[in-house]
Amino acid sequence: MNAVDTQEMERIYDQHHESVYRLAFAYCRNCADAEDITSEVFLKCFARKQPFENDTHETAWLMRVTVNQCKDLLRSFRYRFTVPLDEAIPAFDSSEESEVWHAVMNLPAKYRSVIHLFYYEGYSTSEIAGMIGKSETAVRTQLHRARKLLRQALGEEFENEADETLLQCRG
Amino acid sequence: MKQMRHYCSAADKLRHDPACKEEIMAMARQEKIHISKRGIITGTAAAAVLLAVNIGVGSFLYSQHKALDTASNEPAEVSEYEVKEAPVQTTAAAEQTVTETTATTAKEKTERTTTAKNQKEAKTTTVVKQDKQTAVTTAAKNSNQTAATTAAPKSTAAAPKATTAAPKVTTAAPKTTTAKRTTTTAKHTTTTAKQTTAAPTTTTAVQKPPVTDRLTYNLVPADKTGWTSAYENDLANNVYRAQPGEQLRVDLKVKNDPGTYFLMMSFDFGGVQQLRAEYGSAYAGQHGPSLLGNDDLSLPQTIDLMGKMSDMHAADDSVIVSYYVKVPQNAGRYTLTLEGVNGEVRSLGSDGGEKGYRNFTFYGLDILVGDTPMPGTADPIISEPYYAAEDTPNNQTNEGDPYQTNEGDPYSGLLNVPAYDSPAEAGNTMAVCVESITAHAGDKHVPVRVYVKNNAGVVSLGLRLIHSSGISVEANGRKPDFTLDSAYADCLALSSLNDEENIWGFSVIGDEGVNSDGTILTFYVDIPDNASAGDVFKISTHLEDLITGRLMNLGDICTVNGFVRVVE
Numbered sequence: 001m002n003a004v005d006t007q008e009m010e011r012i013y014d015q016h017h018e019s020v021y022r023l024a025f026a027y028c029r030n031c032a033d034a035e036d037i038t039s040e041v042f043l044k045c046f047a048r049k050q051p052f053e054n055d056t057h058e059t060a061w062l063m064r065v066t067v068n069q070c071k072d073l074l075r076s077f078r079y080r081f082t083v084p085l086d087e088a089i090p091a092f093d094s095s096e097e098s099e100v101w102h103a104v105m106n107l108p109a110k111y112r113s114v115i116h117l118f119y120y121e122g123y124s125t126s127e128i129a130g131m132i133g134k135s136e137t138a139v140r141t142q143l144h145r146a147r148k149l150l151r152q153a154l155g156e157e158f159e160n161e162a163d164e165t166l167l168q169c170r171g
Numbered sequence: 172m173k174q175m176r177h178y179c180s181a182a183d184k185l186r187h188d189p190a191c192k193e194e195i196m197a198m199a200r201q202e203k204i205h206i207s208k209r210g211i212i213t214g215t216a217a218a219a220v221l222l223a224v225n226i227g228v229g230s231f232l233y234s235q236h237k238a239l240d241t242a243s244n245e246p247a248e249v250s251e252y253e254v255k256e257a258p259v260q261t262t263a264a265a266e267q268t269v270t271e272t273t274a275t276t277a278k279e280k281t282e283r284t285t286t287a288k289n290q291k292e293a294k295t296t297t298v299v300k301q302d303k304q305t306a307v308t309t310a311a312k313n314s315n316q317t318a319a320t321t322a323a324p325k326s327t328a329a330a331p332k333a334t335t336a337a338p339k340v341t342t343a344a345p346k347t348t349t350a351k352r353t354t355t356t357a358k359h360t361t362t363t364a365k366q367t368t369a370a371p372t373t374t375t376a377v378q379k380p381p382v383t384d385r386l387t388y389n390l391v392p393a394d395k396t397g398w399t400s401a402y403e404n405d406l407a408n409n410v411y412r413a414q415p416g417e418q419l420r421v422d423l424k425v426k427n428d429p430g431t432y433f434l435m436m437s438f439d440f441g442g443v444q445q446l447r448a449e450y451g452s453a454y455a456g457q458h459g460p461s462l463l464g465n466d467d468l469s470l471p472q473t474i475d476l477m478g479k480m481s482d483m484h485a486a487d488d489s490v491i492v493s494y495y496v497k498v499p500q501n502a503g504r505y506t507l508t509l510e511g512v513n514g515e516v517r518s519l520g521s522d523g524g525e526k527g528y529r530n531f532t533f534y535g536l537d538i539l540v541g542d543t544p545m546p547g548t549a550d551p552i553i554s555e556p557y558y559a560a561e562d563t564p565n566n567q568t569n570e571g572d573p574y575q576t577n578e579g580d581p582y583s584g585l586l587n588v589p590a591y592d593s594p595a596e597a598g599n600t601m602a603v604c605v606e607s608i609t610a611h612a613g614d615k616h617v618p619v620r621v622y623v624k625n626n627a628g629v630v631s632l633g634l635r636l637i638h639s640s641g642i643s644v645e646a647n648g649r650k651p652d653f654t655l656d657s658a659y660a661d662c663l664a665l666s667s668l669n670d671e672e673n674i675w676g677f678s679v680i681g682d683e684g685v686n687s688d689g690t691i692l693t694f695y696v697d698i699p700d701n702a703s704a705g706d707v708f709k710i711s712t713h714l715e716d717l718i719t720g721r722l723m724n725l726g727d728i729c730t731v732n733g734f735v736r737v738v739e
Contacts, residue, residue, distance in 0.1 A: 009199060013192060031188075038187060039195050039725035046199040090184035100177035119175045120182050124677070125633075126715075140631045141718065158173045 009046050016059065017042070019121060020066050024117035027070035029105055035117035037069045063121075064131040067113060103153040118143055279632065338651040386427050386516070388436075390507050390536040393420040393493065399545070401534040407549035408535040415500040415540050418446065421507060422490045423474070425453055430482030431516055434491075436474050439510035444497040448726040450474075451490025457483035502541025506657060509533055509552055585635065586714040589729040594624060594638060597729050601625040601719070603634060603691075605712045605733030612702040612737055616695045619710065621677070627723060628686045629659075633715030634677040639708040642696045642735060644675065655679070676715070696735060706737040 020041050021105055024034035044065055052058035076084075092098040117128045125139045132139070151158045282420070392398050392411040399410040413419065425435075458476040474492050476483070485491070485644075499505060516531055532553040539545070591597050594604055606620040623629060638644065659679060677692065698708075712730040717723065 006196070009196060013195065017187050017192070022182055022185050025185055026182075035188060035191055038191065039198070042195050043199055090181050092181060092184075094177070096173045097177040097181045099172050100175065101181040103173075104178050115175075115178070116182070120179050124676075140633070140716075144631060154173045156691070 009042075012045060012058065012062075013042055016062050019059075019075075020062055022120065023063060023066050023113065023116055024070055025140065026104075026112045027067070027109055028073060029112075033073060037066060037073065040069050041066050060131055061116070063123075067132050070109075070113070099154060100150075100151075103150050103158075106147055106153065107146055111142055111149065114139055114142045115146050115150075199669045202631070206698075240593075272405075311459060360732040384427050386531040387425070388430060388491075388531060389424045389426065390534065391422055391424060392536065393490075395419065401551060405548040406534075406537075406546060407551050408508065408537040408546070410537045410539060410545060412539045413498040415498065415502070417498045417627045419496060419498065421494045421496055421536055422451065423492045423494075424488050425485045425491055426487045428453075428483075428485040428487075430484055431476075432478045432482050434474065434483075434516050438494075439506075439508055440496065441506040441508065442499055442503075443505045443507060444499070446497055447726065448492060448494045450492050453485035453489035453491040454478075454483045459515070463502045468493055498538055498540060500540075503539075504542055504543045504546065505538040506535055506539070508535030516643040564646065586716060586725060586728070588714055588725050591729060591731045592629045594731050597624065597731055599625055600729045601627050601723070601727060602729050602731050603632070603712060603714060603717075604731035605636065605710045607733045607736070609736045609738045610698045611739075612698055612704075613700040614698040617698060617735065618693045618695055619735065620690045620693050621712070622688070622690045624688045626688050627719040627727075628689070629679070629717070629719060631716065631718035632677075632679045632691070633717070634679075634691075635713040635715055636675040636710055637713065638673050638675070638696070638710040640673050641702070641706070642698060642708040644673075644694065644696055653677075653692050655695040656684055658687060659691055660690055696736065696739060702737045704737055704739045708735045708737075 011168060017038060021034050021038045024037040024041075026033065028034050028037065045062060052061060090101070092101065104112060107115065113127060113132065117123045117131065118125065123131070125143065129139045183229065238364065338633060387402075389401075389409065391409050392413075395410070395411060401407060401409045411419075431561045434454075454476055458478060476491075494507075496507075530553070535552070537546055589600075591602070593607075597604070602624050604622050606622065608617070608619060621634065674695065679691065696708075709732065711732045714728065714730055717728060
């Protein structure tokens with residue numbers, strides 16, 4: 001069943017587990033679910049029979065499966081009727097960090113994921129479209145709406161950075 | 172100043188527990204051993220315990236949920252959950268817990284925590300699909316859904332038990348309904364299947380007859396008499412008998428609108444040719460600029476309206492959008508209905524956030540050509556509860572590779588709009604143009620403008636420029652050199668670039684529509700030193716998508732290609 005050897009599993013895990021976890025967290029907003037999803041994603045990955053075409057394919061596959069796993073969770077009976085624990089909040093360095101973080105976390109789930117993939121992971125809208133199975137138009141619309149909601153939540157102080165700032169921010 | 176980099180720096184601090192690595196690796200390794208050496212017996216035992224634990228939790232949660240229902244202000248939505256979920260979960264829980272708890276160890280419980288959740292999902296899906304009389308297939312599929320392959324045999328085994336619970340809460344009627352819908356049109360079959368897959372709860376919801384005060388959308392032939400009302404005749408769709416090749420207008424009407432902040436619906440035209448579309452009076456003047464989705468390569472089949480920070484209100488039977496269509500020549504039944512899982516309809520919450528989806532009833536339109544018989548009675552589409560409508564069906568996770576790489580065809584995924592070689596040819600049509608300029612051999616940093624004329628209000632624009640390999644594009648690392656015009660700089664953000672293969676992809680997103688004509692961005696090219704006077708380097712313009720301040724048909728939009736001509 002497992003098509004990936006241990007060494008390769010470790011490489012894949014080491015390379016992507018933080019990204020998968022953070023994306024899952026952006027969706028679920030709690031570390032327990034994010035960890036579960038991370039586990040599920042990597043187990044699926046390790047059980048995958050076909051090799052990835054390249055690194056891009058590998059990354060995109062993992063991101064997409066993460067998104068799908070998160071969607072599964074959001075649809076699940078358990079998730080609908082329980083409130084995610086407000087835990088694993090990072091230790092913020094500034095009030096701006098805290099406010100922006102919470103504003104993003106308070107966005108609807110689909111906006112959070114798009115915001116995270118775009119701003120944090122640095123994917124283009126076309127790449128995100130491929131990952132979440134929507135058209136690029138839909139992704140852009142979601143980004144647009146997410147920013148609108150962020151501006152509403154954060155007020156006039158919220159500024160949509162110039163591209164250079166974002167690139168720096170993405171490291 | 173609060174910026175998105177603050178989110179990035181905060182997210183940087185999130186760390187995945189390093190201990191998880193060993194757990195995951197152990198699970199992955201055990202899976203291999205388990206399958207190859209220990210086989211089904213252990214897997215069945217583990218799955219049984221997980222199922223029992225899982226069901227116990229589900230039962231507990233349900234009881235909590237019921238308690239919460241009492242205090243809910245939205246009884247209609249809550250009552251649907253009650254009918255849908257609870258009896259199946261709790262009944263099965265009792266059976267499973269008693270018979271199977273003894274067969275496990277504590278270690279297996281711990282190791283299979285993730286499986287438990289999947290098991291729960293699998294079981295719920297099984298029950299619903301059972302209702303569609305496909306238990307065997309469903310059980311097999313569900314076995315794939317579990318993260319741990321070892322649970323598969325148990326998942327399959329659990330299906331009959333869950334099945335026995337199903338009749339307690341579902342009547343014979345929905346089975347009949349589903350069967351009818353399945354046999355009538357292929358299109359409709361797809362829709363039903365998607366609903367079931369995405370949200371197992373839907374099946375029960377469909378049993379409920381629509382009530383007269385429920386938010387209802389109706390696709391009806393405009394200015395026609397003699398069509399059959401779905402609501403009055405217990406049909407899934409309104410029915411209109413058309414002449415072959417007839418052109419008609421189809422209106423989407425709304426009734427009992429309690430206030431809508433966000434409305435997005437995509438339509439499947441079922442083989443009927445779209446000619447054009449236009450918004451009606453229902454929400455005229457109430458929505459913001461982002462309202463057009465030019466999805467795919469077709470005419471706008473997605474309506475996408477958002478209120479101006481307040482709910483929009485529509486009068487009963489007012490028209491949201493009108494589609495002009497042409498009926499096929501061939502005899503048959505052509506169904507216009509919602510595409511995909513569902514539409515999204517939301518209202519604005521009192522706290523400024525968006526509330527859950529509004530439940531609604533949707534009646535499509537069956538167009539009958541020739542002597543095609545009338546469809547039988549069936550239920551309309553009933554919207555799904557919150558989250559269910561958010562995404563496409565979850566088939567990617569379970570079937571095949573969920574990610575397909577693009578082949579890199581520079582002309583794939585483009586809108587099929589007219590392309591001209593001069594602005595004059597565009598006439599009064601909205602045009603996205605690349606400037607045509609002259610330059611000298613060896614010129615560097617030559618500016619080329621991309622501009623818009625007859626602007627209908629750009630909110631979102633995906634633009635692809637394909638240039639002659641003879642000229643090079645100045646690039647700064649990954650990013651070609653360009654500047655956004657000041658008119659767009661405040662409200663549009665560049666999002667994607669691809670400077671390979673002589674292609675640039677520009678994508679801009681607006682917070683507000685920009686209505687004025689003028690430059691969107693300027694990019695810069697280098698002319699080869701060895702270019703000769705008279706050489707022409709073409710730069711073609713292609714639209715990937717466009718969202719404007721009003722509904723646009725593809726015939727209302729064009730592009731204008733540009734060039735750089737080398738002069739003495």
